[in-house]
Amino acid sequence: MALLEGLGLSKRFGGVKALDQVTFSVEDGAIVGLIGPNGAGKTTLFNLVAGALRADSGKVVFDGQELTGLTASGVCRRGVARTFQVTRPFAAMTLMENVAVAWVNSPRSEGSGDWHHAARDYLRMVGLENLAHIEARHLNVVQKKRLEIARALATQPRLLLLDEVLGGLNSHEIQQAVDFIRKLRDDLRITIFWIEHVMGAIMGAAEKVIVLDQGQLLTEGPPHEVVRDPRVIQAYLGD
Ligand SMILES: Nc1ncnc2c1ncn2[C@@H]1O[C@H](COP(=O)(O)OP(=O)(O)O)[C@@H](O)[C@H]1O
Numbered sequence: 001m002a003l004l005e006g007l008g009l010s011k012r013f014g015g016v017k018a019l020d021q022v023t024f025s026v027e028d029g030a031i032v033g034l035i036g037p038n039g040a041g042k043t044t045l046f047n048l049v050a051g052a053l054r055a056d057s058g059k060v061v062f063d064g065q066e067l068t069g070l071t072a073s074g075v076c077r078r079g080v081a082r083t084f085q086v087t088r089p090f091a092a093m094t095l096m097e098n099v100a101v102a103w104v105n106s107p108r109s110e111g112s113g114d115w116h117h118a119a120r121d122y123l124r125m126v127g128l129e130n131l132a133h134i135e136a137r138h139l140n141v142v143q144k145k146r147l148e149i150a151r152a153l154a155t156q157p158r159l160l161l162l163d164e165v166l167g168g169l170n171s172h173e174i175q176q177a178v179d180f181i182r183k184l185r186d187d188l189r190i191t192i193f194w195i196e197h198v199m200g201a202i203m204g205a206a207e208k209v210i211v212l213d214q215g216q217l218l219t220e221g222p223p224h225e226v227v228r229d230p231r232v233i234q235a236y237l238g239d
């Protein structure tokens with residue numbers, strides 16, 4: 001069953017088509033990869049789902065309800081959280097405070113409860129518990145990506161959109177991150193839609209991969225089939 005559907009989504013920036021009639025679905029409980037060369041339109045697709053941009057045409061349906069037209073916070077309230085490719089922590093706030101802001105504003109916390117406790121739980125989940133009281137500006141790139149995930153989780157999503165969270169990791173760390181994201185999906189019973197440049201990671205983690213190229217849906221299918229597809233190889237080689 002599809003938890004998320006994008007139907008005929010199009011987006012132009014001026015005269016340039018960033019997305020052209022893209023239709024896709026993300027199955028409930030799955031890890032679905034979104035790949036494609038630089039500039040293919042992957043982040044634009046996330047922006048349309050997350051309410052950061054408005055589609056010129058088409059619609060987004062989440063759990064049977066249309067998201068199209070909602071603001072970013074409206075989408076978040078429905079249970080969709082995202083991380084940003086370029087991380088955006090509150091630099092002068094501690095990690096605890098960064099996560100607490102996301103948690104306090106989440107629909108299910110109702111602004112109540114013990115925010116210290118909640119924030120610490122999410123930091124522990126991403127392995128940043130021991131840095132809870134330092135300011136976010138002191139984190140390195142990899143730690144900032146983890147903080148992004150903690151902040152997204154603190155909004156208690158049913159669907160998590162991950163935008164290139166593996167940048168800067170070595171191969172051992174990538175394997176750890178893949179295991180971590182699989183465990184997140186299993187433990188929290190969430191659905192994951194994941195943009196990633198690191199092919200090996202997506203191969204190991206996703207049940208389905210969607211490929212975009214120049215704003216269009218190139219193909220979709222199981223990862224081991226998609227990576228052998230000559231059109232996919234050509235799209236990457238041409239990059
Ligand atoms: N805000 C914007 N204004 C103008 N062009 C944009 C904007 N955002 C993205 N684009 C263009 O749209 C295309 C798709 O970008 P993007 O979705 O960021 O690609 P990807 O994430 O796959 O690398 C690119 O050609 C990019 O330059």
Ligand SMILES: [Mg+2]
Pocket residue numbers: 042043044085
């Ligand atoms: Mg991108």
